[in-house]
Amino acid sequence: MKKKSHIYVAGHRGLVGSAILRALKQHGFENLIVRTHAELELLDTVQVQKFFEETKPEYVFLAAAKVGGIHANNTYPADFLRENLVVQTNVIHESWKHGVEKLIFLGSSCIYPKLCPQPIKEEYLLSGELEKTNEAYALAKIAGIKTCQSYNQQYGTNFVSAMPTNLYGINDNFHPENSHVLPALLRKFHQAKLVNAESVNIWGSGRPRREFLHSDDLAAAVLFLMENYNESEIVNIGCGQDQTIKELAETIQEVVGFSGRLAFDSTRPDGTPQKILDISKIKSLGWQPAISLKEGLKQVYRWYTALK
Numbered sequence: 001m002k003k004k005s006h007i008y009v010a011g012h013r014g015l016v017g018s019a020i021l022r023a024l025k026q027h028g029f030e031n032l033i034v035r036t037h038a039e040l041e042l043l044d045t046v047q048v049q050k051f052f053e054e055t056k057p058e059y060v061f062l063a064a065a066k067v068g069g070i071h072a073n074n075t076y077p078a079d080f081l082r083e084n085l086v087v088q089t090n091v092i093h094e095s096w097k098h099g100v101e102k103l104i105f106l107g108s109s110c111i112y113p114k115l116c117p118q119p120i121k122e123e124y125l126l127s128g129e130l131e132k133t134n135e136a137y138a139l140a141k142i143a144g145i146k147t148c149q150s151y152n153q154q155y156g157t158n159f160v161s162a163m164p165t166n167l168y169g170i171n172d173n174f175h176p177e178n179s180h181v182l183p184a185l186l187r188k189f190h191q192a193k194l195v196n197a198e199s200v201n202i203w204g205s206g207r208p209r210r211e212f213l214h215s216d217d218l219a220a221a222v223l224f225l226m227e228n229y230n231e232s233e234i235v236n237i238g239c240g241q242d243q244t245i246k247e248l249a250e251t252i253q254e255v256v257g258f259s260g261r262l263a264f265d266s267t268r269p270d271g272t273p274q275k276i277l278d279i280s281k282i283k284s285l286g287w288q289p290a291i292s293l294k295e296g297l298k299q300v301y302r303w304y305t306a307l308k
Helices: 015-026 045-055 070-075 077-097 132-155 181-195 215-228 245-256 280-285 293-307
Strands: 006-010 031-033 059-062 102-106 159-164 166-168 199-203 212-214 235-237 261-265
Touching: 006 015, 015 031, 015 166, 015 215, 045 077, 059 077, 059 215, 070 077, 070 132, 077 102, 077 132, 077 159, 102 132, 102 215, 132 159, 159 215, 166 181, 166 215, 166 293, 181 199, 181 245, 181 293, 199 245, 212 215, 212 293, 215 235, 215 280, 235 280, 245 261, 245 293
Parallel strands: 006 031, 006 059, 059 102, 102 159, 159 235, 166 212, 199 261
Antiparallel strands: none
């Protein structure tokens, strides 16, 4: 990409898209194309067609998606499947029709089988059954990967698919029901601290292991792939380290400064027992993460409390 290249960031207000937009600005890219949901409905094929005709982007970061935690995925599977399929299909198809030089599609580590070997290699895709609690979302993302690969095969496009691990950062979703585990816990601990609660209730046993990557690290990785990777095979993006949910909760408790106890609710679902990505592929290309979990949590908590 050149500094004056026309670059479209789809989903620029979300956790991933906003981090990519910040990174592009920091690197001096000038012609950044963004649209709010009110300005462009990505579910509307005609609107997306007109948008590409008018703006003619040369590069596309496809970070727009309907996302949520276990509760949201369990409650609204039809919405997660339909909306993600339609949005990604519209953007990918119009990118091909209008000669976009390169597109990066952002998937998710939930595309991998529930019980595949750890750490998860890219080659494990479609090697077993998916986690039922987010199956609809995962199937939509797998369809996005296959759409990019199919367009590359049939039309010679340069559409790359990147698979991030669990993410957190500025502009995360802190909704009490529809958020992912890390922002949900941060919100719970903050509220408990404000009222001097005796304990914080946490879903599940606390034993599942999870990997968390700061959205700014993801943005750095995505820009790196845009400049350095031109293959159809998917690429994992993670930090290469994981911890139990209990350990995560304890770290958040320390960052927030909550002095009460942790109460784990074993009647709630745990989800996948462990999920950590093998990031040897992207590391071999020359990228590695820079932000530790504790430092990242401190930054996000400062941002979160500044909003209150």
